[in-house]
Amino acid sequence: xxxxxxxxxxxxxxxxxxxxxxxxxxxxxxxxxxxARDGVEALKLLAEQQFDAVFLDMHxxxxxxxxxxxxxxxxxxxxxxxxxxxxFALQAFDANAIDYLLKPYxxxxxxxxxxxxxxxVEARQVxxxxxxxxxxxxxxxxxxxxxxxxxxxxxxxxxxxYVLLHTVRASHMLRQTLALTAQRxxxxxxxxxxxxxxxxxxxxxxxxxGKGDGDFYLRSGAIVPCSRQYRExxxxxx
Numbered sequence: 669x670x671x672x673x674x675x676x677x678x679x680x681x682x683x684x685x686x687x688x689x690x691x692x693x694x695x696x697x698x699x700x701x702x703x704a705r706d707g708v709e710a711l712k713l714l715a716e717q718q719f720d721a722v723f724l725d726m727h728x729x730x731x732x733x734x735x736x737x738x739x740x741x742x743x744x745x746x747x748x749x750x751x752x753x754x755x756f757a758l759q760a761f762d763a764n765a766i767d768y769l770l771k772p773y774x775x776x777x778x779x780x781x782x783x784x785x786x787x788x789v790e791a792r793q794v795x796x797x798x799x800x801x802x803x804x805x806x807x808x809x810x811x812x813x814x815x816x817x818x819x820x821x822x823x824x825x826x827x828x829x830y831v832l833l834h835t836v837r838a839s840h841m842l843r844q845t846l847a848l849t850a851q852r853x854x855x856x857x858x859x860x861x862x863x864x865x866x867x868x869x870x871x872x873x874x875x876x877x878g879k880g881d882g883d884f885y886l887r888s889g890a891i892v893p894c895s896r897q898y899r900e901x902x903x904x905x906x
Contacts, residue, residue: 672699673789674718678710678736679703679725679750684771688723688750691778696786707731711739719745720789723769726751726760737763746788748781805833805852807842816840823892824849824857824865836888858902860884860894868905 673696677688685703692698702719704710706728714722722745726733737747749760752771760768766788767781805816820835826846833840833849842849850857850865860866866884876882880896894902 672697673720673786674700675702676710676713676719676722676745677701677703678707678722678728678733680706680728681725684725684750691775692782695779696782707733707736710736714740714745721746721748721785723748723750724765725749726753734759734763737765746785748785805842807833807840809840814840818853821853821857822867822870822886822888823890824853826863834890858898858905860892860898860902862895864892864894866892866894866902868902871902871906874899874903 677685679685704713708731724733724747726749747765748767749765750769754770769781807814821833823834825832830841830843831846831849857865857867870886872885872887874882874884882894884892884894
């Protein structure tokens with residue numbers, strides 16, 4: 669069962685708020701819906717409670733929708749702008765909106781926005797649960813303590829008595845065997861070579877060589893070698 673979602677509807681017009689509430693109640697796995705009549709009231713509610721998503725009117729008295737979006741604390745809820753004016757679409761997406769509903773929108777258009785929103789919220793929740801289930805690695809490097817979230821590690825390379833943990837931003841050295849590292853990292857990583865581990869959800873494609881070995885190309889741009897003895901099991905798990 670999909671998790672319940674919480675929404676904030678922000679619009680200075682009551683009929684517009686009523687329409688969104690009706691559509692959400694009918695079609696979404698709704699946990700909670702709140703309403704705000706203007707941007708000031710919206711920011712107050714957003715400071716008091718966390719919402720998964722906000723349907724935000726662009727034009728409101730005192731504080732418009734763009735100003736509200738710019739003042740949201742991180743991690744911010746997902747934003748869908750709702751407005752009668754089409755000339756602000758670029759500004760809306762610059763404010764990290766995931767969609768832009770142009771009034772008067774119909775139910776079909778609303779559902780497309782809602783499906784996009786629901787998928788992104790679900791992905792966020794899965795990512796948060798992964799961080800809870802997988803505590804970070806804490807390592808000492810040159811006398812400094814470094815905390816590395818598991819979700820940031822994309823591949824691991826053996827180097828003598830150490831392993832190198834590769835993230836998008838940097839590589840970190842840990843005095844530990846590759847086998848023990850694989851145990852600590854859990855099931856999202858696979859052995860792809862006697863000296864390498866790879867995070868499966870980071871693999872974009874595999875390119876084979878003439879001998880059956882090959883390379884995994886990762887989303888980060890990294891290239892990780894794969895021996896033919898590991899290739900089939902990893903490809904079947906993707």
